[in-house]
Amino acid sequence: MIKEFLQALDSEIAPMEQGKQPAELYEPIQYLMSLGGKRIRPVMCLMAYSLFREDWKSQVKPALSIEVFHNFTLMHDDIMDKAPLRRGKQTVHEKWNDNIAILSGDVMLVEAYQLLNQIQGLSLSQFQHVLARFSRTAAEVCEGQQWDMNFEDRADVQIWEYLEMIRLKTSVLLGFSMEMGGLLAQVDSATAQKLYQIGELVGLGFQLKDDLLDVYGDPEKFGKQVGGDIIANKKTYLLIRALELAKGSVQENLAYWIGLKQFDAEEKVKAVTEIYNQLSLKQAVEAEIKSYFDQAFAYMEALALPPEKKNTLLGFMTGLVDREV
Amino acid sequence: MIKEFLQALDSEIAPMEQGKQPAELYEPIQYLMSLGGKRIRPVMCLMAYSLFREDWKSQVKPALSIEVFHNFTLMHDDIMDKAPLRRGKQTVHEKWNDNIAILSGDVMLVEAYQLLNQIQGLSLSQFQHVLARFSRTAAEVCEGQQWDMNFEDRADVQIWEYLEMIRLKTSVLLGFSMEMGGLLAQVDSATAQKLYQIGELVGLGFQLKDDLLDVYGDPEKFGKQVGGDIIANKKTYLLIRALELAKGSVQENLAYWIGLKQFDAEEKVKAVTEIYNQLSLKQAVEAEIKSYFDQAFAYMEALALPPEKKNTLLGFMTGLVDREV
Numbered sequence: 195m196i197k198e199f200l201q202a203l204d205s206e207i208a209p210m211e212q213g214k215q216p217a218e219l220y221e222p223i224q225y226l227m228s229l230g231g232k233r234i235r236p237v238m239c240l241m242a243y244s245l246f247r248e249d250w251k252s253q254v255k256p257a258l259s260i261e262v263f264h265n266f267t268l269m270h271d272d273i274m275d276k277a278p279l280r281r282g283k284q285t286v287h288e289k290w291n292d293n294i295a296i297l298s299g300d301v302m303l304v305e306a307y308q309l310l311n312q313i314q315g316l317s318l319s320q321f322q323h324v325l326a327r328f329s330r331t332a333a334e335v336c337e338g339q340q341w342d343m344n345f346e347d348r349a350d351v352q353i354w355e356y357l358e359m360i361r362l363k364t365s366v367l368l369g370f371s372m373e374m375g376g377l378l379a380q381v382d383s384a385t386a387q388k389l390y391q392i393g394e395l396v397g398l399g400f401q402l403k404d405d406l407l408d409v410y411g412d413p414e415k416f417g418k419q420v421g422g423d424i425i426a427n428k429k430t431y432l433l434i435r436a437l438e439l440a441k442g443s444v445q446e447n448l449a450y451w452i453g454l455k456q457f458d459a460e461e462k463v464k465a466v467t468e469i470y471n472q473l474s475l476k477q478a479v480e481a482e483i484k485s486y487f488d489q490a491f492a493y494m495e496a497l498a499l500p501p502e503k504k505n506t507l508l509g510f511m512t513g514l515v516d517r518e519v
Numbered sequence: 520m521i522k523e524f525l526q527a528l529d530s531e532i533a534p535m536e537q538g539k540q541p542a543e544l545y546e547p548i549q550y551l552m553s554l555g556g557k558r559i560r561p562v563m564c565l566m567a568y569s570l571f572r573e574d575w576k577s578q579v580k581p582a583l584s585i586e587v588f589h590n591f592t593l594m595h596d597d598i599m600d601k602a603p604l605r606r607g608k609q610t611v612h613e614k615w616n617d618n619i620a621i622l623s624g625d626v627m628l629v630e631a632y633q634l635l636n637q638i639q640g641l642s643l644s645q646f647q648h649v650l651a652r653f654s655r656t657a658a659e660v661c662e663g664q665q666w667d668m669n670f671e672d673r674a675d676v677q678i679w680e681y682l683e684m685i686r687l688k689t690s691v692l693l694g695f696s697m698e699m700g701g702l703l704a705q706v707d708s709a710t711a712q713k714l715y716q717i718g719e720l721v722g723l724g725f726q727l728k729d730d731l732l733d734v735y736g737d738p739e740k741f742g743k744q745v746g747g748d749i750i751a752n753k754k755t756y757l758l759i760r761a762l763e764l765a766k767g768s769v770q771e772n773l774a775y776w777i778g779l780k781q782f783d784a785e786e787k788v789k790a791v792t793e794i795y796n797q798l799s800l801k802q803a804v805e806a807e808i809k810s811y812f813d814q815a816f817a818y819m820e821a822l823a824l825p826p827e828k829k830n831t832l833l834g835f836m837t838g839l840v841d842r843e844v
Contacts, residue, residue, distance in 0.1 A: 329636065
């Protein structure tokens with residue numbers, strides 16, 4: 195089923211920008227969208243829709259709006275983060291330039307709304323509710339990115355602030371993806387709310403898993419450099435918790451490695467990982483992730499669905515949860 | 520009446536971003552929106568609406584979406600153009616930084632859609648038509664900005680290309696402002712089309728007037744440096760036409776001033792203006808502007824409206840056309 199979703203999504207993505215002028219504006223969009231990615235968000239939307247209705251093919255364009263929006267945020271975030279690579283390829287602002295990445299990204303955000311405008315079969319108020327929720331979510335994602343940038347210059351970021359930041363930057367869009375699937379299927383608002391919660395909780399677990407994989411991932415499978423966050427002193431859940439928990443010589447050791455301007459990358463990764471081990475942070479994060487996923491599964495159980503639909507959803511979510519990459 | 524429109528718009532703008540967090544994201548929006556400006560676009564929208572219906576106060580928020588969209592384009596264009604000033608004050612990327620201007624601009628575009636989503640009283644298909652036209656116009660404005668940037672590196676820009684660029688960058692949004700007023704009043708599609716044409720034609724005349732005022736404006740009234748376009752070799756209608764028309768010693772003289780790296784600004788403005796005078800470009804542009812405005816007035820005459828409504832519209836448009844600033 196997910197394979198079918200992906201095929202239907204990709205067949206809509208392929209012809210999207212072909213021949214549009216000026217090329218400098220539309221080619222970067224086609225480039226970024228064709229770099230692939232797991233298309234988790236529109237798949238979640240179609241998955242949620244098909245829990246309630248069969249004719250999911252009518253919802254491919256609206257679902258795609260979430261993927262286009264997500265890629266818009268990547269294009270602009272990569273400028274802000276001065277990121278050279280995205281999915282192993284040059285970022286748009288590197289391949290073209292900053293101005294083109296700004297303007298192409300703007301057009302992508304407009305295109306996301308154009309796709310959303312393809313929704314059919316809802317009443318005006320149902321449609322406007324989807325639009326309002328989409329826009330609110332979009333603003334929250336921008337808020338999350340701004341908090342993330344603000345945190346770069348702060349040494350006193352608290353765990354709750356970090357969790358709120360990743361909730362806004364990542365989780366709300368996964369929550370909305372599920373919710374939108376429900377809203378398109380015209381579920382009642384309590385069900386839409388549960389779908390949102392499932393997506394948001396999975397999103398939180400998902401992002402923490404990212405933090406964990408950066409340190410403890412299998413280099414063969416991970417695809418990115420293991421320890422990248424450690425090298426860059428990125429304020430992840432692990433580092434923030436370590437700064438909270440470390441005392442005495444462990445605290446001094448951590449401060450030493452964070453403060454070092456010149457270092458051997460491998461040596462720093464090894465040393466900081468050792469500190470994380472001493473503080474049992476792997477176990478702590480795993481427990482936190484498990485608690486998010488457990489809550490998500492509880493919401494799934496509470497959905498009024500026939501058993502085979504519930505199993506499909508559980509299977510899909512378990513797949514997301516158990517990822518190693 | 521216009522005064523009433525402006526008051527109603529400003530009373531919606533003032534509280535828009537108050538207290539929203541993070542401040543780095545929302546304060547720049549409030550800052551830019553409060554710098555003022557003539558609010559021509561939402562005024563045109565409310566004006567068009569009130570040609571057909573009395574209850575224009577219900578349409579202030581939707582009309583404002585166009586102003587927020589316009590200011591979003593200013594925020595991002597100013598980054599791309601490295602502009603230090605906007606309406607005599609620091610631009611957002613100067614006062615804060617590029618990243619904040621990118622992200623605040625993104626939120627403004629989302630807010631434009633949120634305001635549009637306040638539309639009431641239309642059917643779903645009427646509402647989706649407004650949304651589709653808004654989005655198409657928004658994409659066109661981005662296309663215009665991209666063409667404008669492309670033209671900077673080209674020496675062979677033709678008049679028709681320049682006119683198409685300013686149509687996209689400026690005029691389509693003025694056209695849509697009028698059209699949207701009509702669509703909100705549920706006029707038939709032929710009338711909506713006429714309203715669009717009026718706005719687009721006035722927009723073209725308006726932008727050419729800008730090019731003209733830069734050279735021939737009264738320094739006391741103009742507010743900007745007279746000759747700014749000449750100093751920067753900006754490819755305006757005047758310069759492109761001069762490059763087309765100049766022959767012999769006039770051509771050499773023009774090439775000399777354009778190629779000069781070091782020059783006295785006042786001297787260059789005087790010399791290039793003299794070339795424009797020799798080529799009678801003031802008269803040529805004035806004739807071009809008059810032809811756009813004449814076409815716009817013909818569309819106005821063709822609108823099926825009671826005489827007093829038509830007079831209101833004619834008066835408003837004449838005010839726009841006769842501006843000296």
